[in-house]
Amino acid sequence: MRYALAHGRRSGRRGGAVLGEQAVRRLRAEGHDVVEVVGDSLEQVRAACAALVADGVDVLAVAGGDGLVSLGADVCAGAGTTLGVLPAGTGNDNARSLRLPREPDAAIDVLLTGTPRTVDTLHLSDLDRSVLGSVCCALDARINARANEWPRWLGASSYTLSALVEIALLRRQPPLHYRLEVDGRTRDLDALIVVAATMPYLGGGLPLAPDADPADGLLDLVVVSPVSPPEAVGLLRAIRAGRHTSHPAVHLTRAREVLVEGPPDIVAHGDGEPLAALPLGVRVDPASLRVLTPA
16 A cells, blocks of 8 residues: 655654654554655645645545644545544544544554545635535634634643633624525524534534534534623533534534625634635535545
8 A cells, every 4th residue: 555644743752743653654564655744834745745646645644633634635635545544633623523543553553454434525616625624714713713822732622711712702892794605595694603514523522513424415504693701601511512502592504505704804714724714615525535434
């Protein structure tokens, strides 16, 4: 088998670099051909991975967080290369949604013995780019942006802390107004959260779209209407416990595509990474990616 394995540069005793190097050693010990991809920026890693996928590498494995996993999904979508995931990030939401193991040896075992599963991706036509799990377009995007500024040692709790800060700021901010075009039908509304997802989890383990099926050919659109800050804290707890879907402020819709128009100061985030300012079009790209999952 021909593998390419992308990870960040070594930093300390943990993280994607250490896990990636461990995986490279095991894959080579098993007799596989492995090209190691390390770059100073996501752009360098993306270009190198895209070239390897174009050259027909069998598996592109990524050792890192949801941002690097999404990069891998982007370059593999629609190609013959299968994506392998070694979870080593802050949230690891896509790995959690796909039920991939986080323990290093078990994660590497999936690269060696896993079964390819075909899943959908989210295609952003304006950016000519694909995202694996979710696109956040409201307060959820602001929470993502703030969480990215917190120290990495906080782990998934950075999302909770960021959410509490953004909720506290709601008292001083006007409601966020949106125009959503969902499968050709337009509606205007105020919203606290606007998320298009193919995966159940985001934001460091929150099952915001609990019934999302990554292989049903549809995206799950989650819209949360404005609520007071105390209600928002209670709703955050309900989301964490998976008890939010019956809340009157929560609206769930399945669709094939959505155009999100909203405040121009909102930068949409895909799998935790900044994408672009609104408006942004998102459509599901059915069965566009193969991912290695436990046998």
